[in-house]
Amino acid sequence: MNKTFFSIIFLIIVGVVADYLAVLILNLVGVPGAFIAGDLRQHNKIRFVFGTLIAILGQAYVYLAYIAFIVNWTLLARSVQKVSIIVWIFAVLASLIPIYFNWARAAKEAKEDNYTNAQIKALPFTILASLIALTVFLINPKIMGAIYWWVPYMRP
Numbered sequence: 001m002n003k004t005f006f007s008i009i010f011l012i013i014v015g016v017v018a019d020y021l022a023v024l025i026l027n028l029v030g031v032p033g034a035f036i037a038g039d040l041r042q043h044n045k046i047r048f049v050f051g052t053l054i055a056i057l058g059q060a061y062v063y064l065a066y067i068a069f070i071v072n073w074t075l076l077a078r079s080v081q082k083v084s085i086i087v088w089i090f091a092v093l094a095s096l097i098p099i100y101f102n103w104a105r106a107a108k109e110a111k112e113d114n115y116t117n118a119q120i121k122a123l124p125f126t127i128l129a130s131l132i133a134l135t136v137f138l139i140n141p142k143i144m145g146a147i148y149w150w151v152p153y154m155r156p
Contacts, residue, residue: 004084007077011070011087015094018066022098023105026126029058030119037118048118055122060129067095067130068144069151071137076153092134099123099130 037051074091077083103123110116137144145154 003077003081004087007074007081007083007087008090011074011090011094014070015090015097018094018098019101022063022066022102025062026059026099026102026123027119029062030055030122033058033118033122051118052121055118056125056129059119059122059126060133063099063126063130064133065148065151066098067134068137068148068154070095071134071141071144072151072154075141095134096127096130099127103127 033051033053033055035051036054037048070091074087077087078085103126106120106123110120133144144151148154
């Protein structure tokens, strides 16, 4: 019971920290796409779409690494520490809530400023990629080990 409780606390803390760090990190990895896309009002749509695709790729790769860390850590906690299956609920929440909150804040800011950019447009697609990846990683964890071998605690 203690191990399960501490695992849940750990996942909550990681989720809160990820909520704050996701803003900074996803903005940084989306910068190349934003530079390519430029301002939609000043450039053509093809350039904006291409920049948005670049932002999606950067944001998805980095955020899916975070999801791989959470999934793998939870798998290890379940197999080695024998924590309760309830931990998975918190792992899913810690995986998806930060990206959703990031998108909600960005969409609100874009609406208030009456302005959008490739990074903001990429976030819903990053959420979709996160949902798909979380499902795939849970079904077949070897996939995340092949792609994200550099993530801490990753088993090949």
